[in-house]
Amino acid sequence: MQFRNSVGALTVAAVLVATTGLVQAFDDAKYPDLSGAWDRTGGAAPRFDNSKPRGLPQQAPLTPEYQKLYEASLADQAAGGQGDHTVYRCLAWGMPAMMNGYASIQIIVRPEITYMLIDDGNDSFRRIFTDGRSFPEDAEPAFTGYSIGKWLDTTGSGRFDTLEVETRDFNGPRVYDNTGLMLHPDNQSVIKERIYLDKKDPNSLHDEITVEDHALTRPWTVMKIYNRNPEPTQWREDVCVENNPHVGIGGDTYMLSADGYLMPVKKGQKPPDLRYFNGTNK
Amino acid sequence: MRYRGWIAMMTLAVGLGMLTAPVRAFDESQYPDWKGKWQRPDGERPVWVRAGDKAPLTPEYQAIFDWNVADQKAGGMGTEPSWMCLPPGMPRSMNVFEPMEIVITPATTFVLLSHIHDNRRIYTDGRDWPSEIEPSFAGYSIGRWIDTEGAGRYDTLEIETRDMKGPRAYDTSGLPLHSDNKTIVKERLYLDKNDPNLLLDEITTFDDALTRPWTVIKRYARDPNPRPIWQEAVCTENNPHIRIQNDNYYLGADGLLMPAKKGQKPPDLRYFK
Numbered sequence: 001m002q003f004r005n006s007v008g009a010l011t012v013a014a015v016l017v018a019t020t021g022l023v024q025a026f027d028d029a030k031y032p033d034l035s036g037a038w039d040r041t042g043g044a045a046p047r048f049d050n051s052k053p054r055g056l057p058q059q060a061p062l063t064p065e066y067q068k069l070y071e072a073s074l075a076d077q078a079a080g081g082q083g084d085h086t087v088y089r090c091l092a093w094g095m096p097a098m099m100n101g102y103a104s105i106q107i108i109v110r111p112e113i114t115y116m117l118i119d120d121g122n123d124s125f126r127r128i129f130t131d132g133r134s135f136p137e138d139a140e141p142a143f144t145g146y147s148i149g150k151w152l153d154t155t156g157s158g159r160f161d162t163l164e165v166e167t168r169d170f171n172g173p174r175v176y177d178n179t180g181l182m183l184h185p186d187n188q189s190v191i192k193e194r195i196y197l198d199k200k201d202p203n204s205l206h207d208e209i210t211v212e213d214h215a216l217t218r219p220w221t222v223m224k225i226y227n228r229n230p231e232p233t234q235w236r237e238d239v240c241v242e243n244n245p246h247v248g249i250g251g252d253t254y255m256l257s258a259d260g261y262l263m264p265v266k267k268g269q270k271p272p273d274l275r276y277f278n279g280t281n282k
Numbered sequence: 283m284r285y286r287g288w289i290a291m292m293t294l295a296v297g298l299g300m301l302t303a304p305v306r307a308f309d310e311s312q313y314p315d316w317k318g319k320w321q322r323p324d325g326e327r328p329v330w331v332r333a334g335d336k337a338p339l340t341p342e343y344q345a346i347f348d349w350n351v352a353d354q355k356a357g358g359m360g361t362e363p364s365w366m367c368l369p370p371g372m373p374r375s376m377n378v379f380e381p382m383e384i385v386i387t388p389a390t391t392f393v394l395l396s397h398i399h400d401n402r403r404i405y406t407d408g409r410d411w412p413s414e415i416e417p418s419f420a421g422y423s424i425g426r427w428i429d430t431e432g433a434g435r436y437d438t439l440e441i442e443t444r445d446m447k448g449p450r451a452y453d454t455s456g457l458p459l460h461s462d463n464k465t466i467v468k469e470r471l472y473l474d475k476n477d478p479n480l481l482l483d484e485i486t487t488f489d490d491a492l493t494r495p496w497t498v499i500k501r502y503a504r505d506p507n508p509r510p511i512w513q514e515a516v517c518t519e520n521n522p523h524i525r526i527q528n529d530n531y532y533l534g535a536d537g538l539l540m541p542a543k544k545g546q547k548p549p550d551l552r553y554f555k
Contacts, residue, residue: 249538
C-alpha cells in the first residue's frame with residue numbers, strides 16, 4: 001500500500017514537473033543580452049581595421065597583384081573616379097564590409113537563427129543559422145554569404161557568451177571599405193567571426209573577424225568594437241539610391257549635377273558614348 | 283506515515299518544478315506560429331488591384347495614373363519609382379515581391395523582406411506615437427497583439443503605420459499614393475482559421491489620393507520546408523535603368539547609354555567641353 005502511494009505521489013510529481021517546465025520554447029536568459037543599437041567605434045571614417053587609418057596604412061596583406069590593383073584604385077579616386085569602390089552605385093557591401101557599422105546594428109537572437117539588421121545601403125540583414133545545420137552544397141551566392149553559427153559557453157557559467165560564425169558562398173564584387181580595397185573576384189572568401197560582449201563592459205561588443213581570401217597572402221584578422229545604445233529613439237532608414245549623384249555608364253563613372261545634368265568627375269573626362277542615339281555625336 | 287510520504291513527494295515535485303521551469307523572458311507559446319518563409323501563393327502576382335477591381339482614386343490622381351499608364355506604354359516609367367531601386371515602402375512592401383520572414387519578440391515584430399530595403403519594425407511595446415518621427419518609406423509602425431477568440435493566446439496583430447515618405451506606388455503599374463505622404467495604413471495580420479499555413483493581411487489604406495479608405499486582403503503561403511532557402515535580391519545589381527534630367531534611359535548589355543523611348547534625345551551634355 002505504501003508502495004502504491006509512493007508511485008502515485010511520484011506520478012503527480014512528474015506531471016507537475018512536466019506541466020510547469022513546459023513552455024520553454026525560448027529561454028533567452030541562456031543567451032547574452034545583445035539588445036539595443038550597436039554603433040561602431042574607431043573614429044568617423046568606417047574602415048576594416050579600425051586600429052589603423054584608411055587606405056594604404058591599413059596594411060592589408062594583399063598579394064602583389066592585388067596590391068597593385070589597390071594602388072591603382074586609390075590613384076583613380078584621387079583623380080576623381082571611384083576606383084574599385086562598388087557601393088557608390090549602391091551595390092550591397094556584403095561581408096565583411098557590412099560589419100564596418102555604416103549604420104547601427106540590431107541583433108535579434110532566436111534559437112535557430114541570429115539576425116543582424118543593418119540598415120545601410122542595400123545591406124538589410126544577415127541570417128546566422130544556429131540550428132546545427134551544415135553548409136549546403138549548392139547555396140546560392142549572396143553578398144552577405146551564407147552564415148552558420150555556434151553558441152559557446154566559454155566560461156562554464158551555464159550561459160552562452162560567444163557566437164562563432166563562419167560565412168561562405170559569396171557574390172561579388174565586394175570591397176572592405178569605400179577606398180575600393182577589393183576581395184578576390186573568385187568570391188571564395190571564407191570569413192570567421194567570434195562575437196562576444198566585453199567581459200568588463202557589457203555595453204561593448206566585440207567582433208573578431210578573420211578573412212581568408214585569395215587576394216590576401218594570409219588570413220587577415222581585425223577586431224571590430226561596437227558600443228551599445230540601449231534605447232535608440234528611431235532606427236534610421238538609409239536609402240543609398242535616394243539622391244545618389246553617381247552614375248556608371250560604359251565602365252566609367254560620372255555625376256549628376258544639382259540640376260540633374262551629366263557631369264564629368266575627372267578633368268578632361270570625355271562624355272559617354274551615345275552611339276545608340278540617332279544622329280548624335282559621340 | 284503515509285501522510286508524511288505524500289508531503290515529501292509533493293515537496294519534491296514543487297522543488298523539481300521550480301528547478302526545471304526556466305527563466306521565461308519570452309513565452310512564445312502566447313504568440314501564433316508565424317515562423318518560416320511566407321510567399322505569395324502560386325500564381326498570385328505582386329499587384330494591389332485584383333482583376334475586375336478599380337482603385338478608388340480622386341479625379342486628380344486618376345488623371346495622374348492615366349498619364350503614367352501612357353508613359354509606361356511609350357517606354358517611360360511613369361509614376362513607378364522602384365525602377366530606380368527606391369524602396370516600395372508601405373503599403374506596397376506587403377505585396378511580398380520576395381518572400382517574407384516574420385520574427386516575433388516581445389517588444390517588436392520584425393517583417394524581413396529581402397527585396398528593396400523593405401524590412402519593417404512593428405513596435406508592440408505599448409509605446410505612443412513619438413512627437414517627432416523622421417519619415418521613411420517603411421513608415422513608423424505600432425502594433426497590438428489581440429486574442430480574438432479568448433483562447434489565452436494572441437492570434438491577431440493589429441498595426442497602424444504613419445510617417446511615410448515618397449514617392450510611393452502600390453505596385454509596378456505606378457498606381458500612385460498622394461505626394462503629401464499623409465498616408466495611414468492599418469492592418470490586421472492573422473492566420474487563416476482553416477489553414478495554419480496561410481497568413482492573411484487585411485490592409486486598409488487611408489490616403490489623400492483616394493476617395494475612401496481602401497481595403498485589400500493579402501494572402502501568404504508558408505513554405506513547407508522547415509529550413510527554407512532564402513535568396514538575396516539586390517535591386518541595383520544589373521539594373522539597366524538610369525535617370526538623367528528626370529528622364530529615364532537604359533544601359534545596354536555593353537553598358538552604353540540607350541534611349542528608353544522611340545525618338546528619345548540623348549541627355550544634354552552641357553557640362554562636357
